[in-house]
Amino acid sequence: MRLIRPGDYLVMMLAGALCLTLFWQLWAGETARTLTIRSKGKLWREVSLLHNQILDVPGPLGLTRIEVHNGRARIGSDPGARQYCVKQGWLDKAGQSAICLPNQTSIELGNGAAHYDSLSF
Incomplete structure (x- = not known):
């Protein structure tokens, strides 16, 4: 008996294809349309x-340079010492953010609609 x-x-192949399709649709993230820039909170x-x-954003330590190109954004330069926000690179999905704590600047990508998560609930 087998x-x-x-x-x-056939059922296993269809189930695998369904899982891959759902993963692609649900975890890919939304395309960002807007960039929100904050300085000193x-x-x-x-x-x-x-x-x-x-864009050059003023902060307590100096200017933070933000670059927007082809639907993506990044922090190009920052006067902070460790450059963690610069090392994050290009952001392109809604909800992604980069924060430069020493210079008190941050960027966040959005899709034009309100974004809610467990912190803002």
């Missing part, structure tokens, strides 16, 4: 990711 029959392989500016631009 435990796995020929039809079982307050909203400094909200810009569209559709326009390529370079």
Whole structure:
């Protein structure tokens, strides 16, 4: 008596394809459309990711340079010592953020709608 029959392989392949499709749809993340920039804990500016631009944001240590290019954003340079926010690289999905704590600046990508998580609930 065989435990796995020929039809079982078909069911396993369909289940695997369904899992991969759901993973792709649910975990891929939404495309970002807006960039929210904060300085010293307050909203400094909200810009569209559709326009390529370079912004210099003032902070306590100096200027933080933010680059927007082809629907992505990154912190290009920061006067902080460790450069953790610069090392994060390009952000392109809604909800991603980069924070430069020494200079009290941050960026967050959004999709134009309200974003809720467990912290803001």
